[in-house]
Structure formats: C-alpha cells, structure tokens
Amino acid sequence: MTVDEAAGAADDRLRSLYAATRDLMSATTRAELCRVVVDVSERVLGYPLTGVHLRGDDGHGLVPMAYPPAVRDRFEGEPPTYAPGDEVYEVYEREEPLRLGAVADRQSAAHRGIVVPIPDHGVLIAGTDPPEEPDDARLDFVETLGEHAAVALDGLERESRLNGLHETTRELMEARDSAAVAASATNTAHEVLDLRLNAVYLRTSDGDRLVPVSVTSETRELYGEVPDITPGSVGWTVYDTAEQRVVPDVRRSAAVDDPPPAVRSLLVMPLGDHGVFLAGDERPGRFDESDVALAQLFADTVEAALDRAEREALVRRREGQLARQNERLDEFASVVSHDLRNPLNVAQGRLELLDDDCDSPHIARMETAHERMGELIEDLLALARTGRSVGDTEPVSLERTVVDVWRTVDGGGSLSVADDVGYVDADASRLRELLENLVRNAVDHAGDDVTVTVGRIGGVDRSGFYVADDGPGIPPERRETVFERGHTTADDGTGFGLAIVAEIADAHGWSVRATDADDGGARFEVVVADTAE
Template sequence: MNQGGIRVLHVDDDERFGALAASFLGRLGSFDVTTRTGYESAMTAVDEESFDCVVCDYDLGAYDGLDVLDAVRERDPEVPFVLFTAKGSEQVASDAIAADATDYLQKGSGGRSQFELLANRVESAVGEARTRERLRSNRRRVRHLHEVAPEFAQCTSAAAVHRTTVSAAERILDFEWVFVAVPVDGQFESRPREHEGAFMLEEPFALDEGIVGETFQSGEPHVVDDLRAEPLATPADDQFRSGLSVPVGEQAVLQAVSDRTGAFDEYDREHAELLASHAAAALSRIESEQLYRTLVEQSHDGIYVYQGSSFQFVNDRVAELTGYAKADLYEMDLWSLVHEDDRENVKESARGAEDGPVVREARIVRKDGTVRHMALSTAQITYDGEPAFMGAARDVTERKRHERQLERTNERLEQFASVVSHDLKNPLAVAEGNLEMARETGDDEHLESASEALDRMSTLVTDVLALAREGSTVVDPDGVFLSSVASAAWTVVDTGDASFVLDDDAHVRADENRLKRLLENCFRNAVEHGTADGSVTVTVGALEDETGFYVADDGPGIPEGEREAVFESGVTNSPDGTGFGLAIVAEIADAHEWRVGATESEDGGARIEVADVEPVADARADADAVADDA
C-alpha cells in the first residue's frame, strides 16, 4: 500500500511553529498539511474535510489537546491522533494514551531531526490505520460476497447470473467499469447487454484477443497496473489505464477496468475470484439443471417427484400416461391413480426405497377409467430441503399382454397334449377295436360303434381347434349390441324345445364373431344340461352395474363346489360332452380381458356372468335409435 499522499491536520496555538512543521513535513514526505491555531477552527476543519492523521499540541489556551482528541474521536474513532507538545510529563503522556491517543511525542528544539521523528510516527500511525481499515474492508467484502450466494441460488438463467455478478462487483467491490465476457459462436460478447453502467462493450471480439482472451485461454487471473505498457492489452477505450481479468470457471471472464494506473491490487483479485467462483457454480448448476430438465422432459418414461400423497413435479410423459393435465395432477391425491388392489403394495414398497431404489409393477387407472400396467422405479431424495421420493414410470401393458398370451398359449399346448395323449386315444382305440371285430365277425354293429367313436374324435378335434383359435388376444374390438349377437347365436344352436328371453340389452366393445361363439357355447351348455324334456328357458341380459352381461337358465344349475372347475378343459358331467364348451367361453373372455364366472340364477339354474366388459358410450340411446329405425 502506498503511504504517500497523507493529509494531516496540525493544531498548534503558535502559528509560526505550525508553518515550520508544515514546511518540514512537506519536504520529508508526501504530506498535505492543514494548520489550525485554535479548537474552534480545528473542529470546523474536521467537519468540512477528511484527514488521515491529526497532530495536536497540548496547550491551546481555553482548551487542551485532550479536548481536541475527544471531539475528533466523536467524529471519527479510527483516525490516528498524535499529541505533539512541548509540555512534556509522564502525567500528560498517561492521560493522552488513556484518552485513546495514537502516539505521544514531545517537541524538541525545532530542528530537522525532530520533524523527521514526527514524520516517521505519522507515517507509521497512518500505515497501521490504513492496514486495519483494509482488513476491515476485506472482511466486509468477503462477508458480503458470501451473502450474495443466495442471490446466485435464485438465478434460473445464465443472463441472471451475469447480471448478479456485475451488480455484486459494483456494489461490493466498488468496480466502476465491469462486465462479463461470454464466448458466443467463437467470439466474446459482453453481458449483460441491458446494463446501465458507465461502460459496456458494444462489439464482440476474438476469444484469443487481449487480456480477456489470455485469461480465458489460460484459466489464470491477470492484474495489469498499466495497460499502455502491457503488450497483450488491447483496451477498448483510450481512457483505460489498468485492468483486472478473472476466469468464471470455463464459461466466461469477469473483466474490470479503471482510468487510474494501479487501481487493482491483490485483494481486489482475490475478492473478484471469490465472486467468480460463486458465479461459476451458479452457471454450472443452471447448465446441469437445463440438461437434466431436457432429459426429464424428453424421457419416454414418466418422471415424477412426490411428498406424502402430492406430486411436486411431473413431466409431460406422466400426463400422457395418466390422461390428466399436469395442473390437475398437482391438485389430486396421487394414490388415486393406483389401482385399489395394488395401492397398499405400492405404498409399502415405496417405504422400502429409504434403503435404496425399489422397482415393482402396478396398475394405474387413467382419467378415462382404462387400466394400464406400469413398471415403477422409486428412490428417496431430498426436495426443497425435505424428504421426498422420485419415481419413473414405464408403460408395460403390451408386455404384460404378451406375457399373458404366452401363458395362455402354453396352457393350451398342455391341453392339446392331454387331448392327444388321452381324450383322442380312447375313441381311437374304440374305433380300431370295433373295425377289427367287424373284419373278424362281419357284424355291422361293430362298424356303427367305430363310426360313433370317429364322430367323437371329430367333435374333440373341432373343439380343440376352437380352443386354440379363440384364445388369441382381441386386437381391435368393435361396438356391438348384445341383443343382436345373442339372437344370431340362438339361431345356429340346436335348441330343441328350449326358449330364449332377452331381459335387457347392452352396447359393448367386443369381437363380434367371438362373442357369438361364446354365447353359442353358453346356450349349448344350458340346453345339454337342462331339464329332461328339453323345455329349458335361457335368458340373456346386462349386469345391473352395466359392467357386462349374463346367460341364465332355469335348469338344474351347477353345484356350488363345481362352479370354478366347469371352465377347465375336459370337465363335463354329460356322457356325450367334450368338456371344452365352457373352457372355450373362458378363453374368449380372457382374450377380451374379461372376467367370467358361474353362479345360481333366480330360478335356481345356472347363470354364467361375464364382467369387466367395456361399455360403449350412450348405449341406451343408441339402442333406442336402433329400435326406432326398426
């Protein structure tokens, strides 16, 4: 720190001694001395000007030097005060030091050595005071620079970081001309463009140009005391004399200039580096957040963050998967999206994410009521300072459908193997045996038995082929009326004396041909297992909750213990049945993702119920319209 240019107020009741002191001090160093001869005039000078040091005599008439010291301390507690007096005593010295005088010095004979000692004492006192002030200033700067960190934390764009950086450099570091040089398309541009400071670069410049370019390339700060003497310097204005360049990470350069030589010291460099480190961290955070946001928003998976039962963040894919708008998702209970049968398992597995990421599958219910299967990955995180969970959802409905189809295919293969190994072997053996007997005896009765066995085989093969064909997944169902399909099915079944009643119509989404086959098999089952005289009544209608339909009869019914088994292949209590009729019904229902079950009808007979059938909107209105057209 340069100790020159010290402004001194010298207070002495002897005007000639004051002039002598000013003359000597002027020759001994860079002192600018103001002389006053009394208390009042000294106080006026203190009020009107600022001084680096006050030198005061003790005896000033009505006042003494300690009175001046008290008044000066009230105005500036830090300014050095030297009691320079001819009235020397231990008591005066003790009183001066007790009153917070910086130094005490006795006047001598008025020779050069006396004023050399005074000059040294003043320079020493001012140097120490300036050092203390600089240390205080440095501490204030560092504190304020750390306090600006929350401002950077609130920045959501690079432009906001640049504005905050320039503002802090002006406000905290007292830099008058400052900007951030940002590389754009192979050139530096100054930021922020809308800055209202005293200076702003108008034109871009090359990345390797000047001190800024050297700072950017090397990653090292540069302090230049005299730009005119620096070969690398290319100042944008002739008035610039010194400069300070500090790298902002690898993203930019913080540049300050001054119209004074030597305007920046090592403290300025250190503080600018601290400010630049905050800015670089903010820029890196924003870049990471933007990259993360891009990845999240463009992800094929639904990405979400939740606390308790509320979403805190969802990407667009979550809205697509659920059918809800993002604004609606933030307002709703997230657990309402999870199928009620899976809800507790999902909650329980989410709690397990406290120990590490958890992956599981669950069903969600979309806004339109359809159900989709999801693979859910969940991990515990901290969000806005509070514990939270972050999840990713991937739609695996098609995969689950393929898995179920594969399972059904494997089951059918096992059924076919059973039919081939057992059900077909029996009638084949009967046919072969009767043919052999016919050849040996010539009795046509054996040929009739062989023919019956072959008919049995033909029926079995037909049913097995139907089981294979009807079990494949329904891909594109149409809206059909239950009444029309049921009526068509009734006409192709050998119903004998049985009667058909349509109780209530329904408009459902189904593969019409397969629905017809399902109803045909239900009708055959009712007729084959009906009353002895064949006068069974079969009723078709919609379920009360409009989620499906039923086929009921007034026959003997199905025993309660057998109602699940009747849908298995080969199960029948009729000597002429193949046991595949209701198994085919179950396969057709499963191919549609319906549920099928058996229960007792109102008349005590059998009632086959098919549920989870997708209704077509305005079914009743459409049915009425069809009736009116007819």
C-alpha cells in the first residue's frame, strides 16, 4: 500500500469513526453502548478480537460487557474480569494505553494488540487474528474510540443519576426526622451517585461540633469509629462558610489533617444550618465538574428535606403538646363540673331563695365568696391548659447516653449495647432521664447482677430502640398498668419511674410498650417512628 493509499484509508476510518459517534451518543443503556463500541472497533477499525470491560458495581475489577463470538471462542467462554494488579487494570487506573506483546500463556482477548482506557469507566481491548503489531495511527483511532465511549457513558451515568435523584426525592421528603433524612441520604449517595464512602454530619444543639448521624458501611470499615467534625477542620470550614470544597488529593492538601490512608479525593457539601455531606474516594481527582454539579443538586435536596423534617418535628411537638393539654383540660373540666360547679350552683340557688326570705348583711358576703370560688375555678381551668413539653431536639447518641447512665447505677450487673443503635432525635436531658428510669427499673426488679441489653428495633412499619433485662419479666395482664402513676411491685418503689418513661416518650411524640425479652425478662420498646400511621 502506498503512502497516499494509507493516508486515504486512515481518512476513511476517521470519517467512519466520527460518523459512528452518533450511534454511541444515541445508545440508551450501557450494554447497548458497549455493543456499539465493539461493532465500531471490529467493522471500522478492523479489530475482530475486541472487548469492552467496565468497572463493576463493587468498584473493584473490570467486568466484560461486550465482545464478539471470536473472543468467546478464544476463551472458550466469557473473557475474564481484570482485578487490581493486572496490567490491563493498570490501564484503567493510569489512563495510559498498553501494547500487548506475543505471550503464549497470556489470558488476553488478543495475543498482540492494544488496550486503551475508557476514562473513569474501564478499558477497550482490540486485537487481530492472526496477530498484527498496531501502528501509531491505528492506536490513535482506538484511543479516540475509547474517549468517545467515555463521553457517551458519562452522559448515560449523568442521566441515570438525575433520574435516580428524582425518584428518591420523595423518600427524602417523606423521612420523619433528621436522622431518617440522613440515613436516606447516605443510601441514595451510595446507590445513585456511586459514592461508596459518604456520611451525613449534623450539628449538635450547642453548635460546637458536627456528629456523623449516618455513614455507609464502607466508611465505617475504613475509619473504624467515625470521628466528629470540630472547628479547624475542612468539614467545619464548609459548614461555617456554606461553601462547598473539593480536595483532589488529600495527601497534598494542608487543609485535611490526618486523612485515612485509603482516601485520596474528598468532597464536602454544606447542608445549610444542619451540617455537611461528606464523600471520599480512593482515587485522586475523582470528582469532576459533573460530579460536583450532581452532588450540589443532591445536597440542596437533602437540605430541603432536613428543613421540612425540622419544621414537621416542631409541628408534631406542638400538636402533641396541645393534644396533651386538651386531655388534661378535659379531665380537669370533668372534675370541676361534677365536684365543684354543681355544689356551687346549688349553693348559689339556695342563696337567692334565702335573699327572698330575709334581709341579712351576710348574704352579700356569701355572694362575694361564691363569685370568688367561680373565679378560682376559671383560674384552675386556665392552669390545666399548660403542660410540660420537650425542649429543642438534636441527634443524640444512644450508646453514649446509656453508657453514661449505666455508670450512675449501683450494682454489679452488666450492660450490652448493640453496635447499630445509632442516633435518635431527642431532648438530650429528657432522653437520659428516660433511660435512667428504664435501667433502674431493671436493677430494682432483676437484682444487682442483672444484664441490661440495649438495641435497635426497626422494620417496615416502625423504628426505635429497646431496653431489655434478664429478670423475671412482666406478666401479660400487667403490661399496660405498669405505666400508670403509683403502680409498683417493689417494696421501696414509688410507682412513678415507668410513668415518667411514658410521659417523656409521649412528650417526644414516641410510644412505649412492655413485652418479653428473648431470655424471658422484661423488654421495653420505645417506638420513635411509626410509618404505618
């Protein structure tokens, strides 16, 4: 072939390659797009042994997505998945092409060919049979095809993530409290945005730190005990200034103190007055403009959901307070009507009759006394309209609270707290009071050697936590009455402990019930959210 002929063939390939770009950009799924890439490599560029391998869902390994029958025949089945450490995987990591040499025992789609990166997604392997050494021009064509495939895959992922964010917006907006919003947010970031290392931090009521209310399991594996965010850190700066921060490589940034060894990229998005969303990745430069734009849209949605949850929590507290006040008012009004107003009305009627029968200076004083009694009754009714309610709520660690409570309890028993008890939106001091009464109730009824267990309850319809013991338990017929004021079976009991538990739960809008523990003791379940309502 002459130089002019070779140049003409190269021009034809280039025109065909760019014409095929339309097919790439119109593909609606990853599988369809990968099949187009293989077809172009085989039909336009002349590589019958072609394979597209993309990053797997777990983020580790390049999975075969598309290849022609000739490749299946070569491997006598499906081509391999390339794991970290393999030279093909290094093409994906380094984004540098690789020429494959003729190695007889090599597990490759082509014994002689090229591997080019599909940036951020995987690799394209191209070879011929019989083996040919690719020239620089053909290598450029394959690299161009890989770059076009990356652009098309970026578009598909962006569209998929936008659709995913749209679908999960309702879930975020329906979350009952800030802890539920945080849990939904970390799950959405993991599943939709492919951010395996992420966490939602929310501020405490005193405002001196941000606590990790929800984190992914991968983040826990990396950090162990996930630390709080305190002033001076990059996360606190984002919270304080309400300005997002992208750190391409934490190892080269003075803003990140003591980063985890495996984390290279860091993305921190503000969540208004609530806290921050934080995401990391093992690769440097992981977050491009598209990632940041999607993360900003996501963070705005999470912030709106937190605003809504906070408003609705306030409304629920006020509605609960009003309902309890009305109940007290109704109860007191009943007592006043039957035990005070009726006799007072009788006395006033008799006094009018007496005034008709005789003229005495004492009658006026008696009328004044009756009027005063009426005023006192009205004042008492007004007093009944007030009541106790919880203060400001915040994400409170159940584990830390119950461990602190246990230190104040006399006895030689033991405490067991499940790893996943997490946080609950509560008035911290009232929650501590609730747990103190439950723990002391266990010690009072099960003895000093009691074992108290604290864990999380959850399911489709409800979520919350429980406190259980290995004592004698509570008979079924008494499980409702144990929360009544004055009810006790202990010789030195006051009968107010469990009543206080019920009042504190009710003040938060929660419910509490007594049931059996797994080993036969008593178990008190505090239901924080009941989605079946």
